[in-house]
Amino acid sequence: MLTIENLHAQVEGKDILKGIDLDVKAGEVHAIMGPNGSGKSTLSSAIAGNEDYQVTKGKMLLKGTDLAELNAEERAHLGVFISFQYPVEIPGVTVTNFIKTAINAHRKANGLKDMPASELLKKIRDTAKLLEIDSKFLSRSLNEGFSGGEKKRNEIFQMAMLNPSLAILDETDSGLDIDALKIVANGVNKLKSKDNAVVVITHYQRLLEYIVPDFVHVLFDGRIVKSGTKELAHELEAKGYDWIKELA
Amino acid sequence: MEFKEKLLSSYLAFEEGLDLSDSVHQTRAKALKIFEEKGFPTKKDEAWKYTSLASLISQDYSLFPKSEATIELKDVRKYFLYDTDTYKVIFIDGVYSPFLSNTTHDGLDVCLMSAALIKPKYRKLINAYFNKMAPQDDSLTALNTSYAKEGAFIYIPKSTVAEKPIEIIHFSSGNENALWLQPRNLIVVDQNAQVQIIERHQSLKEHPVVTNSVSEIYLHKDSFLDYYKLQNDLPSASLIDSTYIHQEKNSHASVHTFSLGGKLIRNNLNYFHKGEHALSTLKGVTILEGKQHVDHSTLVHHAQPNCESHQDYKSIFSNRSEGVFNGKILVDKIAQKTNAFQQNNNILIDDNATVNTKPQLEIFADDVKCSHGCTIGQLNEEVLFYMRSRGIPEKEAKALMTYAFANNVLDSVQLPSLKKRINQQIANKLGVNLGFEL
Numbered sequence: 056m057l058t059i060e061n062l063h064a065q066v067e068g069k070d071i072l073k074g075i076d077l078d079v080k081a082g083e084v085h086a087i088m089g090p091n092g093s094g095k096s097t098l099s100s101a102i103a104g105n106e107d108y109q110v111t112k113g114k115m116l117l118k119g120t121d122l123a124e125l126n127a128e129e130r131a132h133l134g135v136f137i138s139f140q141y142p143v144e145i146p147g148v149t150v151t152n153f154i155k156t157a158i159n160a161h162r163k164a165n166g167l168k169d170m171p172a173s174e175l176l177k178k179i180r181d182t183a184k185l186l187e188i189d190s191k192f193l194s195r196s197l198n199e200g201f202s203g204g205e206k207k208r209n210e211i212f213q214m215a216m217l218n219p220s221l222a223i224l225d226e227t228d229s230g231l232d233i234d235a236l237k238i239v240a241n242g243v244n245k246l247k248s249k250d251n252a253v254v255v256i257t258h259y260q261r262l263l264e265y266i267v268p269d270f271v272h273v274l275f276d277g278r279i280v281k282s283g284t285k286e287l288a289h290e291l292e293a294k295g296y297d298w299i300k301e302l303a
Numbered sequence: 304m305e306f307k308e309k310l311l312s313s314y315l316a317f318e319e320g321l322d323l324s325d326s327v328h329q330t331r332a333k334a335l336k337i338f339e340e341k342g343f344p345t346k347k348d349e350a351w352k353y354t355s356l357a358s359l360i361s362q363d364y365s366l367f368p369k370s371e372a373t374i375e376l377k378d379v380r381k382y383f384l385y386d387t388d389t390y391k392v393i394f395i396d397g398v399y400s401p402f403l404s405n406t407t408h409d410g411l412d413v414c415l416m417s418a419a420l421i422k423p424k425y426r427k428l429i430n431a432y433f434n435k436m437a438p439q440d441d442s443l444t445a446l447n448t449s450y451a452k453e454g455a456f457i458y459i460p461k462s463t464v465a466e467k468p469i470e471i472i473h474f475s476s477g478n479e480n481a482l483w484l485q486p487r488n489l490i491v492v493d494q495n496a497q498v499q500i501i502e503r504h505q506s507l508k509e510h511p512v513v514t515n516s517v518s519e520i521y522l523h524k525d526s527f528l529d530y531y532k533l534q535n536d537l538p539s540a541s542l543i544d545s546t547y548i549h550q551e552k553n554s555h556a557s558v559h560t561f562s563l564g565g566k567l568i569r570n571n572l573n574y575f576h577k578g579e580h581a582l583s584t585l586k587g588v589t590i591l592e593g594k595q596h597v598d599h600s601t602l603v604h605h606a607q608p609n610c611e612s613h614q615d616y617k618s619i620f621s622n623r624s625e626g627v628f629n630g631k632i633l634v635d636k637i638a639q640k641t642n643a644f645q646q647n648n649n650i651l652i653d654d655n656a657t658v659n660t661k662p663q664l665e666i667f668a669d670d671v672k673c674s675h676g677c678t679i680g681q682l683n684e685e686v687l688f689y690m691r692s693r694g695i696p697e698k699e700a701k702a703l704m705t706y707a708f709a710n711n712v713l714d715s716v717q718l719p720s721l722k723k724r725i726n727q728q729i730a731n732k733l734g735v736n737l738g739f740e741l
Contacts, residue, residue, distance in 0.1 A: 104691075106688075126697075127688060127691035128696050130692075131693055135692075137692055139689065143689045146707060147707025147708060147709075147710045148704075156695055156699065157695055160693075160699065217693070
């Protein structure tokens with residue numbers, strides 16, 4: 056699904072990623088953990104196609120297509136979805152209108168006509184139900200005045216609606232209380248299939264209790280310094296990140 | 304011949320058939336003298352620094368249409384808000400169209416200025432209100448007064464709620480090569496009365512039209528006015544609108560101005576507080592392209608204690624279009640506990656578009672809350688990236704963002720079908736496909 060080879064990236068001329076290798080296959084869940092400032096969010100931004108992040112070396116392939124050739128919207132059309140750590144507020148655009156625009160943009164890019172309103176409404180209702188989202192929430196302006204938890208739930212709502220091949224959840228657990236965390240994790244688990252892949256980026260092990268990873272990678276100073284299975288997450292939880300620094 | 308000269312020399316023709324000894328005409332003749340002395344404003348006038356009338360008045364215009372234009376209902380129906388559920392005062396090339404209009408004298412008066420100015424039964428109202436609030440030294444208002452003869456006359460008696468909105472529409476047919484119109488409206492809302500009014504100026508063909516319109520609006524104690532100005536004319540049409548609103552105790556006046564099309568638009572919107580606890584709302588959405596020019600000049604004169612005013616103008620400029628916002632808030636010494644707020648936010652889509660925004664606060668009272676804020680900017684890059692990362696192409700994302708920026712002002716529109724229509728117009732203008740809402 057996603058192959059990253061020797062990825063180097065800069066922000067404002069500063070090297071952040073210093074040679075990342077990652078191979079995520081369809082049907083897998085990977086967790087990327089690491090202390091603050093290790094490059095976790097830079098990695099997700101580089102995959103998303105944020106132009107503030109320059110890839111200076113290496114390759115990112117999604118389903119064999121070189122992502123460097125694609126802009127942000129084309130990457131989304133190919134199946135990349137990032138659940139952002141800090142989702143933006145868009146006053147004046149309702150959740151419904153936003154998701155309708157996004158879905159139809161995806162369909163257009165894939166040569167399909169707009170989704171009929173009735174079908175779209177049903178899909179919206181079903182997805183809202185899955186994530187225990189109140190329908191009133193759907194006619195509010197996107198993220199405007201939403202609590203941290205509501206914003207994150209709204210990200211997962213969009214993910215469920217867009218059904219991406221590769222979902223990257225960037226610190227989705229931050230700002231969520233335990234009930235909201237369970238709902239979000241439950242939603243992600245229901246959407247998981249053998250045809251898609253999930254990358255969970257997180258500082259803490261908490262979310263991984265509910266979205267169980269097949270592989271865990273530890274990122275430090277722009278490199279993956281250790282990879283393992285879910286037990287590695289427990290080890291990090293117990294021992295903290297200090298011992299990792301010695302591996303680097 | 305300069306156009307100013309034409310306006311002066313054509314006056315004899317205008318006077319034909321009028322009662323020259325009547326007090327109304329004396330008011331007109333006095334106003335003509337003021338215009339003669341002052342002439343058209345130029346860029347040397349502080350209030351006209353960023354808006355030039357030079358190119359407009361270098362042309363020639365007909366002042367009186369030569370032939371009566373007939374237009375069919377089917378050709379103009381789309382400009383009506385509702386087919387039947389409104390009162391309508393409709394003019395074609397400045398001439399009243401009884402066929403398209405729907406006036407009334409049943410419980411309230413929605414009729415013609417030309418009738419109100421001469422009929423004895425309105426004399427008391429005319430004497431009390433006509434040209435009583437418009438400043439005597441404003442040359443364009445004086446010009447309008449000197450030729451004041453036609454427009455809408457609306458009187459809502461005490462404790463009356465106008466059940467239907469009133470549409471005032473001026474069509475220009477295109478029969479004349481170029482046309483100069485000067486409608487004059489007088490609106491009196493008596494104690495505890497309420498009215499909703501929609502005003503628009505619409506050319507049916509591309510041809511030079513300049514409308515120099517003046518409206519005087521008197522709101523008595525506890526009355527309510529909800530006024531909508533729809534400015535979405537063809538690129539050959541220009542409008543100078545001067546509106547004067549007099550507010551007594553506990554009255555609420557709300558004016559929304561939607562400037563979506565036209566060559567040059569100047570809105571002089573003036574509020575005067577004459578009683579305590581008056582509330583004034585001024586909102587505007589401006590979306591311009593090409594070489595269009597829009598100038599919003601607002602004045603809120605807080606002359607009594609405990610009054611409130613809220614201004615919110617949002618503008619979007621593409622291509623080489625130009626905008627001006629000049630918002631003056633004047634708080635007299637006596638006007639303690641005033642709350643006056645002003646916001647003007649602008650988005651420049653293209654490098655060649657310009658906006659000049661100037662808040663002017665003159666505050667002489669010491670216990671007041673006044674604020675103003677203006678922004679001029681491009682679209683937020685972070686929001687743009689968020690949208691693109693969800694698969695929305697850049698162009699569409701920008702359109703949606705601009706739409707959202709403007710659409711926020713519509714929250715306060717009280718007429719659902721008007722709201723829907725303007726929402727749609729804004730969406731069309733910005734290339735946004737709306738679809739449905741839950």
